[in-house]
Amino acid sequence: MKAEVVTADAATWEAEPFDAILLDAPCSATGTIRRHPDILWQKTPEDLEQVTKLQARLLDNAARLVKPGGMIVYSTCSLEPEEGEQQIEALLARNHELERIPVHAAESGEPNAITENGDVRTMPFHFPHPDPKLAGCDGFFASRLRRKG
Numbered sequence: 001m002k003a004e005v006v007t008a009d010a011a012t013w014e015a016e017p018f019d020a021i022l023l024d025a026p027c028s029a030t031g032t033i034r035r036h037p038d039i040l041w042q043k044t045p046e047d048l049e050q051v052t053k054l055q056a057r058l059l060d061n062a063a064r065l066v067k068p069g070g071m072i073v074y075s076t077c078s079l080e081p082e083e084g085e086q087q088i089e090a091l092l093a094r095n096h097e098l099e100r101i102p103v104h105a106a107e108s109g110e111p112n113a114i115t116e117n118g119d120v121r122t123m124p125f126h127f128p129h130p131d132p133k134l135a136g137c138d139g140f141f142a143s144r145l146r147r148k149g
């Protein structure tokens with residue numbers, strides 16, 4: 001398989017449909033506050049609103065660009081439900097061609113990081129370890145979706 005680098009706005013980019021898409025979306029990065037505490041001072045509610053709208057546009061285009069039966073994994077390093085759980089609920093409500101494929105505990109290194117709906121939601125207190133330097137995790141969200149077909 002040949003890798004290709006494309007520079008484009010992924011919200012409007014046109015391409016032949018893909019078997020699978022990983023949308024590691026731009027986000028508020030609040031999941032990284034344990035390493036970047038300045039984020040709490042730098043990010044504003046307006047930033048959150050703007051990035052949430054962009055994520056929705058990126059998700060809509062990903063849904064268009066994936067083949068029937070193809071998979072989309074959407075991820076962010078944000079702790080905000082607007083960028084995670086709520087973003088996916090809104091997507092599934094407006095696009096009935098998509099369905100969530102729940103992630104199972106056995107697929108995860110941290111069963112506590114799987115939500116009731118089968119999304120992945122890691123928190124800074126997950127992945128405990130006796131050595132504090134190795135304990136914890138950034139806050140991530142991920143959802144696995146499939147285009148029906």
Ligand SMILES: C[S@@+](CC[C@H](N)C(=O)[O-])C[C@H]1O[C@@H](n2cnc3c(N)ncnc32)[C@H](O)[C@@H]1O
Nearest residue numbers: 008009010011012024025026027054058076077
């Ligand atoms: C969370 S980062 C992805 C990091 C990437 N997975 C990596 O390992 O380097 C999100 C990226 O999306 C890019 N981005 C933001 N808006 C975009 C858009 N409209 N179209 C394409 N990429 C965009 C940002 O520049 C940033 O590099």
